[in-house]
Amino acid sequence: MNATIHIEHKGLYVFVLFASMILTILALGPGVFGVVDPVASIHSIQHQIFNMVCHQDPLRSFSVNGGYMAVCSRCIGIYAGFTIIWLSMPLIARVFKLENVPFLQLFIGAIMLNLVDVFGNLIQFWTNTDGSRFIFGIIFGVSTALLLINEFFKQKMIED
Helix, strand or coil: CEEEEEECCHHHHHHHHHHHHHHHHHHCCHHHHCCCCHHHHHCCHHHHHHCCCCCCCHHHCCEECCEECCCCHHHHHHHHHHHHHHHHHHHHHHHCCCCCCCHHHHHHHHHHHHHHHHHHHHCCCCCCCHHHHHHHHHHHHHHHHHHCHHHHEEEEEECC
16 A cells, blocks of 8 residues: 545645745845835835734844845744745655644744743843844744645555
8 A cells, every 4th residue: 555645725725825925025025126225125015014914123134135124034934934834845745754743732832932032032131133033933934834734735545
């Protein structure tokens, strides 16, 4: 008997794939589209789109082509991590056996890691950087996407 991978909710998977790719590209900010004025980049349409979900502090944001990203370094990590794993889901499901992996615990751990990082910085126990916030954001984005992998990809046993 061999195992094959069956995708469920294919339309929803493709929709989330394209939506996450578009959001990640928009989150990169106006610098991706050639805007090089940092002041103008803060008032761009991309910044307006993400205004409700991110504090958008320029001191905590990467810049691209001279323009600030539309989200902070942690948020771009979340979007990028989620999108990369979502795009890779078919390959991950084929290569790894995923039924008994504790994805919920990984997700909760990622939340806790980010909360500890924010709180440690808040009480000035340490100073996080754009790089550390980006990495912790990636961990959260990856864990969020992996939490959903078994809802979309199922192994089915077939006889030879």
